[in-house]
Amino acid sequence: MRNIFNYTKEMLENEFIQNGYKKFMASQVFDWLYQKKVYDVNLFSNINVNNREYLGNNYSFDFIKIEKVEEDEDVKKFLFRLLDGQKIEAVLMYHDYGTSICVSSQVGCNMGCKFCESGRLKKVRNLETYEMVQQIILASEYAKVRIDSVVIMGIGEPFDNYDNVMNFIKIINDPKTMAIGARHITVSTCGIVPKIKEFMNLGLQVNLAISLHAPNDEIRKKIMPIANAYPLTELIDALKEYITKTNRRITMEYVMLDGINDSEQCAHELSDLLRGMNAYVNLIAYNETNNIEFKASSKETIDRFFDTLKKRGIEVTVRRKFGNKISAACGQLRSKEM
Numbered sequence: 259m260r261n262i263f264n265y266t267k268e269m270l271e272n273e274f275i276q277n278g279y280k281k282f283m284a285s286q287v288f289d290w291l292y293q294k295k296v297y298d299v300n301l302f303s304n305i306n307v308n309n310r311e312y313l314g315n316n317y318s319f320d321f322i323k324i325e326k327v328e329e330d331e332d333v334k335k336f337l338f339r340l341l342d343g344q345k346i347e348a349v350l351m352y353h354d355y356g357t358s359i360c361v362s363s364q365v366g367c368n369m370g371c372k373f374c375e376s377g378r379l380k381k382v383r384n385l386e387t388y389e390m391v392q393q394i395i396l397a398s399e400y401a402k403v404r405i406d407s408v409v410i411m412g413i414g415e416p417f418d419n420y421d422n423v424m425n426f427i428k429i430i431n432d433p434k435t436m437a438i439g440a441r442h443i444t445v446s447t448c449g450i451v452p453k454i455k456e457f458m459n460l461g462l463q464v465n466l467a468i469s470l471h472a473p474n475d476e477i478r479k480k481i482m483p484i485a486n487a488y489p490l491t492e493l494i495d496a497l498k499e500y501i502t503k504t505n506r507r508i509t510m511e512y513v514m515l516d517g518i519n520d521s522e523q524c525a526h527e528l529s530d531l532l533r534g535m536n537a538y539v540n541l542i543a544y545n546e547t548n549n550i551e552f553k554a555s556s557k558e559t560i561d562r563f564f565d566t567l568k569k570r571g572i573e574v575t576v577r578r579k580f581g582n583k584i585s586a587a588c589g590q591l592r593s594k595e596m
């Protein structure tokens with residue numbers, strides 16, 4: 259039985275029609291689930307008993323569960339237990355301009371980025387669409403806030419779970435569900451080139467972020483195995499094509515690792531690599547964990563790197579750090595629990 263939160267409205271309409279039910283019932287179901295927030299099919303009072311029976315017999319309305327929440331003043335980190343007992347995380351953050359949530363797309367991750375806590379636990383399986391949708395519903399209900407923006411940057415590589423992630427984006431973007439504007443949704447990839455090309459042809463206005471983390475292949479291969487499959491020249495060519503086709507700016511995520519990718523020379527190489535591209539660099543202070551060999555760059559080094567990029571004409575920001583007191587690094591809460 260497929261979970262009802264796996265469905266875009268269009269998918270549900272098609273399935274109803276195929277089974278001899280009215281297309282309109284999909285709008286009613288969506289209204290109960292996403293507007294009235296009623297999840298018991300027996301309470302769908304404007305749908306007749308026979309149709310409710312059909313829904314109950316053919317769709318699951320089950321929910322994943324919140325297992326644990328760690329809180330700091332500007333952040334809530336959720337550990338969820340899935341129906342098969344697997345665990346994933348999501349992080350809700352409070353900004354001046356609203357709330358954002360970072361959701362997971364897989365249980366574990368096979369991309370093996372060396373600095374990443376999530377990547378230490380190999381991929382067990384892809385998340386189904388409903389498991390991504392429900393991270394938002396549960397976090398929003400727990401915190402009693404509307405979620406304004408969504409980043410798919412938690413555990414997992416979204417483009418390694420492409421179809422489910424695309425359906426997830428369509429659902430949360432639907433004005434009849436959560437109405438999260440496409441420009442408030444960001445999907446982050448470590449650089450799976452064929453999927454970037456597929457994504458650009460969808461014509462969505464969703465933001466794309468690339469986990470770049472190095473200015474050349476030599477360093478990138480040391481910290482990100484994906485660089486062996488798709489060298490930087492291929493990646494950058496695909497991104498230039500993406501920018502031309504979509505007219506959208508790309509975010510380049512760059513985690514600052516002490517002595518690895520934070521030298522003055524790296525800043526020069528990075529600015530040469532990105533010159534003329536409609537992209538900006540988001541420098542990320544590394545969240546040190548107990549298990550891993552990497553250290554965070556000092557604040558002075560980050561400032562110097564920032565200044566060099568800026569002077570060389572590259573748009574750059576430093577990502578604000580959330581939740582110093584909690585297990586804020588992606589995957590940290592889950593790996594602590596395992």
Ligand code: SF4
Binds near residue numbers: 368369371377415
């Ligand atoms: S950084 Fe992202 S892609 Fe790389 S191992 Fe971690 S979760 Fe996977």
